[in-house]
Amino acid sequence: MISTIVFSLGVSDIFYLLVTFIIIYVSRYYYHYFTRLNPLPGPLPLPIVGNIHQKRGYEFNDWLMSLHKKYGDMFELSLAGQRTIILCNTDLIENMNIPSTKTRYPFRRYIVSEGVKEYGIDGTGIINNIDPKSWKYNRQFFVQAMMTPSFNYQAVEWMNELWSEMESFWNKLGENHELDLIKWMHRFSNDMIFKISIGKRNNSVASYYHTLVPESNDLDEKEKEKIKESEDFIQSLETLIRGAIYFFYFNRFMRHYVPFIRGKAISLLKNRDYLYEKLYNIIKERRTEIENTPLNQPLRHDMLTSFITANTPRDVNIVRHGDVDADLLRPITDKEILGNILDAIGGGTDTVSNLFCFIVYHLGHHPEVVQRLRQEFDEVLGKDVTKPITHNDIDKLQYCDAVIKEVSRHCPVNYSLGRVSVEKDTVGGYVWPEKTSFSILYCSIMKRKDYWTDPEKFDPDRFYKIDDSDKYFLEKQHVKNAFSIFGGGIRACPGRKLAMIELKCLLSLIYRKYDIELADPNAPLNYHSALLTVCKELFIKVKPRKF
Numbered sequence: 001m002i003s004t005i006v007f008s009l010g011v012s013d014i015f016y017l018l019v020t021f022i023i024i025y026v027s028r029y030y031y032h033y034f035t036r037l038n039p040l041p042g043p044l045p046l047p048i049v050g051n052i053h054q055k056r057g058y059e060f061n062d063w064l065m066s067l068h069k070k071y072g073d074m075f076e077l078s079l080a081g082q083r084t085i086i087l088c089n090t091d092l093i094e095n096m097n098i099p100s101t102k103t104r105y106p107f108r109r110y111i112v113s114e115g116v117k118e119y120g121i122d123g124t125g126i127i128n129n130i131d132p133k134s135w136k137y138n139r140q141f142f143v144q145a146m147m148t149p150s151f152n153y154q155a156v157e158w159m160n161e162l163w164s165e166m167e168s169f170w171n172k173l174g175e176n177h178e179l180d181l182i183k184w185m186h187r188f189s190n191d192m193i194f195k196i197s198i199g200k201r202n203n204s205v206a207s208y209y210h211t212l213v214p215e216s217n218d219l220d221e222k223e224k225e226k227i228k229e230s231e232d233f234i235q236s237l238e239t240l241i242r243g244a245i246y247f248f249y250f251n252r253f254m255r256h257y258v259p260f261i262r263g264k265a266i267s268l269l270k271n272r273d274y275l276y277e278k279l280y281n282i283i284k285e286r287r288t289e290i291e292n293t294p295l296n297q298p299l300r301h302d303m304l305t306s307f308i309t310a311n312t313p314r315d316v317n318i319v320r321h322g323d324v325d326a327d328l329l330r331p332i333t334d335k336e337i338l339g340n341i342l343d344a345i346g347g348g349t350d351t352v353s354n355l356f357c358f359i360v361y362h363l364g365h366h367p368e369v370v371q372r373l374r375q376e377f378d379e380v381l382g383k384d385v386t387k388p389i390t391h392n393d394i395d396k397l398q399y400c401d402a403v404i405k406e407v408s409r410h411c412p413v414n415y416s417l418g419r420v421s422v423e424k425d426t427v428g429g430y431v432w433p434e435k436t437s438f439s440i441l442y443c444s445i446m447k448r449k450d451y452w453t454d455p456e457k458f459d460p461d462r463f464y465k466i467d468d469s470d471k472y473f474l475e476k477q478h479v480k481n482a483f484s485i486f487g488g489g490i491r492a493c494p495g496r497k498l499a500m501i502e503l504k505c506l507l508s509l510i511y512r513k514y515d516i517e518l519a520d521p522n523a524p525l526n527y528h529s530a531l532l533t534v535c536k537e538l539f540i541k542v543k544p545r546k547f
């Protein structure tokens, strides 16, 4: 019956039907838009695309900051089919970073799309996890693994070790070689997080050096094979992370039936299978190693070991984190371990590497800050520039801490934070139902004149001993709520301590010994902003320090 009607339609009938459908769709869309709850200022969205087309010509962070100027502290956008309320002052976010599981804002988002599920990154770890029980279970192990003092001591040792390796490659390239710092840093932070999470070297820095200088390849066949394996692995990881966007943006139909998109989706899934198999093998091998280690012999410190032994007789943690819920006391599965390891690698690579490049860029324009940093390094670490850094030195580097914070205030990698309510709440004088999606625009909040003295000025002193300062009285009042590197509340970054160790170690190890020159001191910072703000390239020359 239906097919008879369809086949009897002429071209003009189909055209009119299509036009009618579009008119109904658009009218319905704008009816809902103009009768929405708590209408806020913001640009008019288009059906299907929302507001994303208005971003054209802007980086994402700059676009949002320009909208803040135009529409005020609380405005709305339609992004990826979802209404999002953008918040740009601290009064509006006071309930959103409470460090208690009773918070109304336990999630950054509340939908895990079917695409993300198909891609297999749907929250078996913690970053994308929106199941409170599973998140709590995974997060307790993640934090346990990362926050123990022995873990931090170990991290400092590995930083010293990895830096000497990278330093030797830089020296081989010579002082006139222009290094693209972001490429090196990406490999460096990957090596570091790999060692931390899995306990083994991935040789990312070495393999990058050998791709840059293949003719200096004095390696034997076995070493070459190792380098190739490591290169394949890191490429595969990058492909997994960058490919996620396909599974966010393209729906099931497009991924399965539209040429090119289908081909891309298939190759991404193949890459995922390759990577997951490798990681599962690593987990299996470590399980066997642990089983074959006598109980009276200590195990090495790394996340994987910590995950495998958690809630088993080999668990070294005396404090049981399982509360009263018996399900939280079970040992962790391989699938959950894989999710957590991927979160550590995903959360700890781009963030550290990009923030480090932003710091080097700012130091390149502020020699007076470099001078003060070196003064602090001399005081804390002594004049012997070859002496390794110890864990005890890290907390004493207070000016270095202030430099990292000030760069992050100017150039936040995580420029906004998502928050979703699980019950109704009043924000900005409006009552919002559960599942309202908010975005805290820290890149704007961190540049407000009412929270920061002379906010455009680069001055680490606004974070350094401010209790003794009369100049930074605004910072004294507002820094707690108006500043974020690592987020806040129960979802705050569990890798923050490790990140500060990495950044402080690298800054001191490099700047004590070398002068870093920007290849083009007049070039603006070359960045791209989407989910994160990242450095596209940063060419530098590394020369022996002139004392």
Ligand code: HEM
Pocket (backbone or CB within 6 Å): 108, 126, 127, 128, 139, 193, 343, 344, 345, 347, 348, 349, 351, 352, 355, 413, 414, 417, 418, 485, 486, 487, 488, 489, 490, 491, 492, 493, 494, 495, 496, 498, 499
């Ligand atoms: C400079 C480096 C880093 C920056 C700027 C950074 C920043 C952040 C921010 C802003 C969040 C969201 C917090 C929130 O929603 O309140 C976050 C979450 C997270 N970060 Fe980091 N991070 C860094 C390094 C690391 C490292 C080294 C690791 C792992 C070893 C890591 C793992 C994670 C994980 C797993 C989450 C999700 C936590 C959850 O949802 O419960 N991050 N990070």
